[in-house]
Amino acid sequence: MRTFVKWILYGFIVGVLSGLASALFLAGLDAVTDVREAHAWLLFLLPLAGAAVSYMYLKRGGAASRGNNLIVEQIRGLQEDGAERVPLRMAPMILLGTWVTHLFGGSAGREGTAVQMGGSLADLAARYLQANAVDRRILLLSGISGGFGAVFGTPLAGAVFALEVVTMGRRVAHKAIIAVVISAFVGDWLTRELGIKHLSYSIGVIPPFSMILLLKVAAAAICFGLMSWLFVMGIKQLKGILSRIVSRAYVRSFIGGMVVIALVYIAGSRTYLGLSLPLLVQSFHEQLPTVDFIWKSVFTVITLGSGFLGGEVTPLFVIGAALGNALAPLLHLSVPFLAGLGLIAVFAGASNTPIACVVLGCELFGGAGIGYMILVCLISYMFSGHAGIYESQLHGVPKPRYLIRVPGARLLLERANAKKKGRAAPH
Secondary structure (H helix, E strand, C coil), rough: CHHHHHHHHHCCHHHHHHHHHHHHHHHHHHHHHHHHHCHHHHHHHHHHHHHHHHHHHHHHHHHHHHHHHHHHHHHHCCCCCCCCCCCCCCHHHHHHHHHHHHHHCCCCHHHHHHHHHHHHCCCCHHHCCCHHHHHHHHHHHHHHHHHHHHHHHECCEEEEEEHHHHHCCCCCHHHHHHHHHHHHHHHHHHHHHHCCCCCCCCCCCCCCCCHHHHHHHHHHHHHHHHHHHHHHHHHHHHHHHHHEEEECCHHHHHHHHHHHHHHHHHHCCCCCCCCCCHHHHHHHHCCCCHHHHHHHHHHHHHHHHHCCCCHHHHHHHHHHHHHHHHHHHHHHCCCHHHHHHHHHHHHHHHHHHHHCCCCHHHHHHHCCHHHHHHHHHHHHCCCCCCCCCCCCHHCCCCCCCCCCCCCEEEEEHHHHHHHHHHCCCCC
C-alpha cells in the first residue's frame, strides 16, 4: 500500500508540473501564432532567428541538445556509465526555441516541446524526492505521458505512448503504469482547467463493412506507412547532407530559414507555416488540393532537418489527414473517414507506436471505427521501415519479423549511422 500511495503521489506531482508547463507553452504558442499572422514581415527574420537559437544551443545546450532522445536513453538505461541527468535548462530552452520557430514561420509541431519539458521537470522532481534509479526512470516516463496527454488533450494515448515509445521490445514494469496514467490525466485536467482548448474532430459516419472497403483501407494504410518512411528519412538525410556541407549548426539553420522563405513564394501560400491547424481542420470538411500533403512535408522536413526546434507530431497529423483527404476520391471513400485514419496512421508509422495511435484515434474520434484504426496503424507501422522520429527508441531493438522492408531503407540508415560515427559507409 505504501508503494501504491507513493506512485499515486509521484504521478500527481509530475502531472501538475507537466500540466502547468504545457498550459504555458500552448498559451504562448497561440499568442506567437497570432502575432506572426498579423505581421507577415516576420517571416523574413526566420533565418536569423533560427541561427540565434542554434547558436544558443551550441553554447549553452549541452546534453539538452539531444532533445527527446536524451530522455529515451535515460529511461532505457543506455547511459548507465555516464550518470548523465536531464538538465533543467532543457525546459526553458525548448520552450523559447519552439516559440521562436513558430513566431517567425517555421513548420514544426509541439509534442517534442511538451515531452522535453515534462521530462526535464520530472528529473527535477526525482532529484528533490531523492528517487533511486528505477523510480527516476518511472518519473521520466510520467513526464512523457503528462506532457503528451496535456498538449493534445488525450491522456489515455499519452500514457500508452510513454510506455510504448520507450519500452518498445522490452517488458513494461507494472508499477510504472500507475504513475504514468495518473500523470497523463492530471496534466490534461490541469491544462483544461487553465483555459486551454483542444481541436475536436469527426470522421463522420463509419461506412458499413465489406471486403472491398477493407481492401481500400489497407491500400490507403500502405500509402500512410510509406509516407511515414519518406518523412523520417527526409529529415535524416537532410541533416546528414547539411552537416557534411556546413559544419556550424547556426549556419545550417540560417540556410534552412532562407529555403523556407523561398518555398513560401514557390508554393504561393503561407498555409504550411507553423502548425497548419486550419489545413488540418479543412482536411476533415472539404476536398483539398492533392499537393497539400506534399508541401507540408517539404516545409517540415526543411524546418526540422536544418535544426529548428519543435515537434514532429502535429505536422504528421496534418500530413496524414491531408494525404487521406487526397486518397479519398481515388478510393471512393468519405473524406473525413480517410482523413481521420491518415492522421493516426502516419504518426503510427513515424513514431513506431501503433497501439498508442489506436488509443489516440478512439479518444479523438470515438470507438466506432476501432477496427479500421487498428488495421491502418498496424499496416502503416509494418511499411514504415526500421526508422523513426525517435532515434534512440530503436537502438538495439529490431522491429518484428513481419515488418515489410522498404527497398534501400537499411542501406540508407547504415550509411547515415556510419558517417555519424566517423566510419566509412558500407557499399
